[in-house]
Amino acid sequence: MIIAVDGPAASGKGTIARALARHYGLPHLDTGLLYRAVGLNLLRWGGDPDSEFAAVRACDFAQIDFDDPELKSETVGGLASRISVYSLVRETLLSRQQEFARQTGGAVLDGRDIGTVIAPEAEAKLFVTASPEARATRRHAELVRMGKAVHYDDVLLDIRARDERDMGRSTAPLLQAADADLLDTSDMTIDAAVQRAIALVEARLQRSA
Numbered sequence: 001m002i003i004a005v006d007g008p009a010a011s012g013k014g015t016i017a018r019a020l021a022r023h024y025g026l027p028h029l030d031t032g033l034l035y036r037a038v039g040l041n042l043l044r045w046g047g048d049p050d051s052e053f054a055a056v057r058a059c060d061f062a063q064i065d066f067d068d069p070e071l072k073s074e075t076v077g078g079l080a081s082r083i084s085v086y087s088l089v090r091e092t093l094l095s096r097q098q099e100f101a102r103q104t105g106g107a108v109l110d111g112r113d114i115g116t117v118i119a120p121e122a123e124a125k126l127f128v129t130a131s132p133e134a135r136a137t138r139r140h141a142e143l144v145r146m147g148k149a150v151h152y153d154d155v156l157l158d159i160r161a162r163d164e165r166d167m168g169r170s171t172a173p174l175l176q177a178a179d180a181d182l183l184d185t186s187d188m189t190i191d192a193a194v195q196r197a198i199a200l201v202e203a204r205l206q207r208s209a
């Protein structure tokens, strides 16, 4: 079974995807980390994020430690959002994600285009969202926990800028797949959001049985 979890920044899609993976005993891929790794390479190598050529060259994970906390920084997230508009970058990262999705037994993937581009055949699709303010509050708390001195207003601006870029790009824009279930987590605790996600997946599985 493939479960696709898409949504904007800090909506809780990663938290939900990890919980679904645990619940169903499936492997999980956070596809945002691939785009973030490209951004981190550019930062380290002094590559120009305005150059599609440089961004494609940075699609190289040989020196990337996917547990590196720097991947989670807002600088790297911003770079990821900028280079993710390039269709050649998206093409370069496509097969890795599709192979993960199509492995025997299935998988859970989260990102922006899992249900629309990477695995349109997924048995269950969730589009996880929350208000920009709720998302900024969560991301701000997360960054403060990581010891970063950031202002809420800057985090909110960053979230809005990323939404605009992710939704406005021509290749694989962030959008809810026609057959995805919407899950708005603005007023939900993590536990409530996870329980709702499991219920939505179960309902899908029963409908397709």
Ligand SMILES: Nc1ncnc2c1ncn2[C@@H]1O[C@H](COP(=O)(O)OP(=O)(O)O)[C@@H](O)[C@H]1O
Residues within 6 Å of the ligand: 007, 008, 009, 010, 011, 012, 013, 014, 015, 016, 138, 139, 142, 185, 188, 189, 190, 191, 193
């Ligand atoms: N429903 C929720 N209520 C409160 N905080 C949440 C909720 N869902 C996720 N979080 C927290 O918000 C932050 C971002 O969640 P995450 O799952 O990483 O989002 P995304 O993968 O969409 O960027 C994390 O610190 C996470 O613990």
Ligand SMILES: Nc1ccn([C@@H]2O[C@H](COP(=O)(O)OP(=O)(O)O)[C@@H](O)[C@H]2O)c(=O)n1
Residues within 6 Å of the ligand: 008, 009, 010, 011, 031, 032, 033, 035, 036, 077, 080, 081, 082, 084, 110, 111, 112, 113, 114, 162, 166
């Ligand atoms: N499948 C994906 C995943 C991420 N991305 C891009 O990568 C950036 C970082 O993704 P992420 O999922 O790690 O970001 P957060 O939602 O955790 O803030 C996003 O802003 C997107 O622009 C994408 O284009 N397609």
